[in-house]
Amino acid sequence: MSIVVAIDGPAGSGKGTITGIVSKKLGLVNIDTGAMYRCVALATIQNNITLEEKDKIIELAKNIKIEFDSEGKVYLDGVDVSKRIREKDVSSIVSPLSSIVEVREEMVNQQRALAKGFDIIMEGRDITTVVFPDADYKFYLDASFEERAKRRFLQNQEQGIEMSLEEIKENIEKRDYNDMHKEVGALKRTEDQIYIDSTNLTIDEVADIVIQTIKEK
Ligand code: DC
Numbered sequence: 368m369s370i371v372v373a374i375d376g377p378a379g380s381g382k383g384t385i386t387g388i389v390s391k392k393l394g395l396v397n398i399d400t401g402a403m404y405r406c407v408a409l410a411t412i413q414n415n416i417t418l419e420e421k422d423k424i425i426e427l428a429k430n431i432k433i434e435f436d437s438e439g440k441v442y443l444d445g446v447d448v449s450k451r452i453r454e455k456d457v458s459s460i461v462s463p464l465s466s467i468v469e470v471r472e473e474m475v476n477q478q479r480a481l482a483k484g485f486d487i488i489m490e491g492r493d494i495t496t497v498v499f500p501d502a503d504y505k506f507y508l509d510a511s512f513e514e515r516a517k518r519r520f521l522q523n524q525e526q527g528i529e530m531s532l533e534e535i536k537e538n539i540e541k542r543d544y545n546d547m548h549k550e551v552g553a554l555k556r557t558e559d560q561i562y563i564d565s566t567n568l569t570i571d572e573v574a575d576i577v578i579q580t581i582k583e584k
Contacts, residue, residue, distance in 0.1 A: 369482075369484060369485055369486050369487070370395070370486040370487070370503050370504075371482065371486075371487055371489070371499050371501075371502040371503050371504075372389070372395060372487065372488040372489070372502065372503065372504045372506075372577075372581060373488075373489055373490075373494040373495040373498070373499045373502035373504065373505050373506070374386060374488065374489070374490040374491075374494065374495075374505075374506045374507075374508055374577075375490070375491060375492055375493065375494050375495050375496070375505075375506070375507050375508070375554060375555075375560070376490075376492075376506075376507055376508035376509055376554075377509065377515065377539075377542075377543050377546065377547075377554060378515060378519065378538075378539045378542050378543065378546070379510065379514075379515030379516060379518050379519040379539055380508045380509050380510050380515055380565065381508055381510065381518065381565050381570065381573060382401075382490040382491075382508050383399060383401075383490065384570055385490075385508060385570070385573050385574055385577060386399070386488045386489075386490045387439060388570070388571075388574040389488055389574055389577050389578055389581075390488045392574070392578060393486075393488075393578065393581065394486070395485075395486050395487055395488040396482075396485040396486065396487045396488070397435070397439055397487070397488055397489075398435065398478065398481055398482065398487055398488070398489040398490075399435070399439065399441070399490055399491075400474065400478055400489060400490065400491035400492075400494065400498070401461075401490070401491055401492075402433075402435075402441045402449075402452060403433050403474050403477065403478070404461050404464065404465040404470075404474060405441075405452035405453075405457050405458075405461050406431060406433045406441065406443045406448065406452060407424065407427060407428045407431065407461075407464060407465075407470060407474070408452070408457045408460050408461040408464050409443060409448055409451060409452050409457050410427050410431045410443060410444075411424055411427060411460065411464060412456055412457065412460070414427065418460055418463055418464060421467055421469075424464060424467060424470060425467065425469040425470055425473070428469070428470045428473045428474065429473055431443060431444055432444050432445070433477065435481075450526055450527075450528070453523065453526060453528050454528060455528075455529075455530055455534065455538075458530075458538050458542075459538060461542075462541065462542040462545040462546055463545060465492075465546075465549075465552075466545065466549045466550065468550065468551050471493075471551055471552045475493075475497060475498050475552075478491075478494075478498050479498065479499075482499075492546050492552060492553070492554040493552035493553070493554070495507070495557065495559075495560050496552075496555055496557060497551075497552050503584075504561070504580065504581055504584065505557075505559055505560045505561065506560060506561050506562075506563060506577060506580075507556050507557075507560040507561070507562045507563070508563050508565060508573070509562065509563065509564050509565065509566075510564065510565045510566045511566045512536075512539070512540070512543075514565075514566045515539060516532060516535050516536045516539055517532070519535050519539065520532045520535050523535070561580060563576055563577075
C-alpha cells in the first residue's frame with residue numbers, strides 16, 4: 368500500500384516550500400496540483416482562448432501534457448514552464464479557470480493517476496476533501512493574509528517575477544474568495560485535517576511538525 372500525504376491551504380500559506388522539504392526528507396513524490404491548474408491557464412493564454420470560451424478550455428485541459436521531474440520542475444507539452452506559470456497573467460486567471468467543473472474533473476483524474484503506485488505528498492485546495500479524502504495524513508496549512516502576501520512577494524523577487532506587494536495582495540484576496548466559494552473543490556477546513564497556523568513559525572518548524580506527525584502516526 369502506498370502512502371498519501373495531503374496538504375491543503377490558501378495561496379502563500381507555504382504549502383509548496385513545506386512539501387518540497389518534507390518530500391525530500393521522507394522520500395515522497397511531490398505533486399503540486401496548483402501548478403497543474405496553472406499549466407491549463409498558461410495553455411489558455413498561449414492559444415488566445417478567453418475565460419468565456421469554456422468548451423475550448425475543457426478541451427485543452429484534456430489534451431495538454433503536464434509532467435513533473437524529480438526536482439519539482441513542471442513541464443507543459445515538454446517545455447519547462449516552472450517559472451512562467453508564476454507570472455501575473457497566469458495568476459490572474461487561474462482561480463476562475465479552476466472553477467470550471469469539467470476542468471477540475473480532468474485534473475483530479477490526472478492527479479490520482481500520477482499518484483498511483485507511489486508514496487506521495489500532494490498539495491492544493493481539495494486534496495484532503497476530494498482528490499484523496501482517505502489520505503493517510505491530512506493537513507491544512509494556514510497563515511495570516513499579510514504574512515502570506517509578504518511571503519509570495521519575497522518568493523517572486525527571488526524568482527525574478529515582477530509584481531508589487533499591492534498587486535499580490537489584490538490577487539491573493541480575489542483568489543482566496545474564489546477558491547473558498549467554488550461550487551466544486553472549494554478550499555475547506557474539516558475536523559479530520561491537522562491545522563497548522565504558520566504565521567509565527569519558521570519553515571523548519573512547520574516542516575518538523577509535518578514530519579513528526581507522519582513519523583508518530
Ligand atoms: O497553489 P497555487 O496558488 O499555485 O494554485 C493556483 C490556483 O489553482 C489557485 O488559485 C486555485 C487553484 N487550485 C485548485 O483549484 N485546486 C487545487 N487542488 C490546487 C489549486
